[in-house]
Amino acid sequence: MRNVFLFVRRYFTFFTFLLLQIVALWFLYSYNKFHRAKFLGVANEMTGRINSQYNKVEDYFTLKEENRRVHRLNDSLLNLQSRNFMRRDTGMNIIQDSLPYDTLGNYRRYTSRPATVVYNTINAQKNYMQLNRGSAQGVGDNMAVIGSDGSVVGKVVNVSPNFSQVMSLLHVQSTVSASLKKTGEIGTVEWDGKDPQFLTLKRIPKTVDIKLGDTVLTSKVSFNFPPGYIVGTIADKKLDAATGMYVLKLKTAANFYNLQQVHVIMNLEYDEQVKLNQDTKKKIEDPKKTVK
Amino acid sequence: MSDLVRNILRFALFILVQVYILNKIPHLHRYITPYIYYLFILWLPFSVSRQWLLIIGFFTGLVLDYFTMTPGLHAAACLLIAYVRPFVINILTPKDTSDFNYREPSPKAMQWTPYAVYVFILTVLHHGYMVFLQWLDVGNFLDFVIKVISTTAISMLLIFTAELLFPRKLKFRTNTA
Structure with missing residues (x-):
């Protein structure tokens, strides 16, 4: 027994090294597999705060370009407004007063929220970006992220109360x-x-x-x-x-080099669609459990 | 300024430079990301014990990991160089301690050639291990080799530029102070 203690004390540094190395590799692989780590929420808040401070300064350098882009999108949205169009009266008067429906009987399927990119990389093989909106502002996992000129940027993979992490298109696992x-x-x-x-x-x-x-x-x-x-x-x-x-x-x-303003777009029927998809798979591919 | 305060400031500075300048500059080529933050570990005083070296190395890497969103990647690489550092220093510094009373590794303390070897060995280990961990997920062997060589070259260049631009004041270990 004494020899065991001596052995451990003799190679104590090496054992510390091994232990920490295992911890590091565990972090690495558990994170990459599930795109999240339990402790990342807290760290996300901290780095998010530093990133927002930095971003305040950085934003000035690309303001002009960004304004041009926002203006262009606003312009195209103005053209889409319904007051630009009219419908011939066909004699029937349909009145709808519930908000999620517009007067043509179309219902709302997507809602969009604006957000600012506070951290973004492009030089790794797994690039993520951080947005200044989180679960407290209604952002959730799997929402789509669109740039300010309407181009696809990525999708949300993790959220903390005030920030959210986006897997950009420049990620080897993104499809x-x-x-x-x-x-x-x-x-x-x-x-x-x-x-x-x-x-x-x-x-x-x-x-x-x-x-x-x-x-x-x-x-x-x-x-x-x-x-x-x-x-x-x-x-x-x-x-x-x-x-x-x-x-x-x-x-x-x-x-991706100068992303700043993005839209986070939520599919209001996402849960229902995914659930139906899973239920269908269960029903068809494993029928014994559901059908008597 | 005490060693502790100076190293804490150094730590913050290296991490900020790495995260907000080197990770952000438009990259020269897809293989090259310049790294300099681990110079913090190379510059730690000789007097730091091996246990503390490991712990400091691990947390340095981990803090950078939280910014780059890759928990564990840099921590593993930093831990490796923190572990190897004392061995390399032992080999490269004179055994006669009366000649040798500087507080931390620097070109002045170790002479240029041994210092260059010291930096080179730890740089290759750091990049080699880190790129290896990334390569396990994606990439082919040629990519791996080119990436290690090119990032090592650019990091060596950065480190020696830093050494020449910011020569540290020489501090002696003395009995009087």
């Missing part, structure tokens, strides 16, 4: 469903971890006629992203002979 504007084929947008200006669009069959410069939008089949927001334009096309699918290089529409 977004997207479709070609011209023909509507649906594919998946990923990132290969190399050049932050280019994404990869996969699973477009080779029968589609694709020209360089074609626009790629978010698809209609995504739970997170509202359809019709721009992801990027096609910069290069290659054919994967093995699968008969294109591997397309996309120039990102969002400029």
Whole structure:
């Protein structure tokens, strides 16, 4: 027994090293797997505060460019306002007074909240950004994040009370469903971890006629992203002979180098859709438990 | 200024420079992220015990990790160099302690060549281990090698620029003070 104690004391430093190393690797792998760590909420608040201070200064350098972009979006929104359009009277008068419905009987499916980026990286293979809104301001996991000019930026993966963490498109684990504007084929947008200006669009069959410069939008089949927001334009096309699918290089529409103002967009029916999806899988693929 | 206060200020400065300047500058190339924050560990006084070195190294890495949102990555690499540091210093410094009464590693204290070797070994270990941990997730072997070499080169350049621009005042360990 005495020898054991002597042995431990002799190599005490080495054991401390091993122990701390294991703790570090545990942090690393448990975080990467689940995109979150329990303790990150507290640390998030702290780094978030420092980041906001820094951001106050940094914002001045890109104000002009940002204003131009905001102005452009405002302009396009003005054009969308319903008072620009009128409907012929068909003799029936429909009155709706509940808020979530507009007068045409369309209901509201997405709501948007503005937010400011307080930290953002582009030089890692797993890039995250931090926004100055958190669960206390209504941001939740899996909401879509759109840049101020309407281009896709990423989605929320973690929230603390006043800040939220966004997995940007420039993350090797990010996948977004997207479709070609011209023909509507649906594919998946990923990132290969190399050049932050280019994404990869996969699973477009080779029968589609694709020209360089074609626009790629978010698809209609995504739970997170509202359809019709721009992801990027096609910069290069290659054919994967093995699968008969294109591997397309996309120039990102969002400029990740100077992101500041973003919109966090919530799908009001997200929970219902995801639940239906899971229930369906359970019912069809494992029928014994649900059907008598 | 006491050693403690000076090292705390140094710590804050290195972390802020790393997070808000080096991680933010438009990168030169996709392989290169300049790193300098671990110079804080290289500059710790000789008198710090090995246990404390490990703990300080671990927390230095962890604080940076919270800014870059990769808990554990830099902590693991910093811990490794904090563990190896005493061995390297033992090999590179003169055994005769009467010659040797500086308080912390510097080109003046160790001579330029041994100091360069000291910085080089720890830099390669830090980058090698960190890029290795990243590489386990994604990437191929060539990427790994190029990335280690290029980040090591740029970090060495940064460190020696820092040494030349900000020569530290020489502090002796004496019996009188």
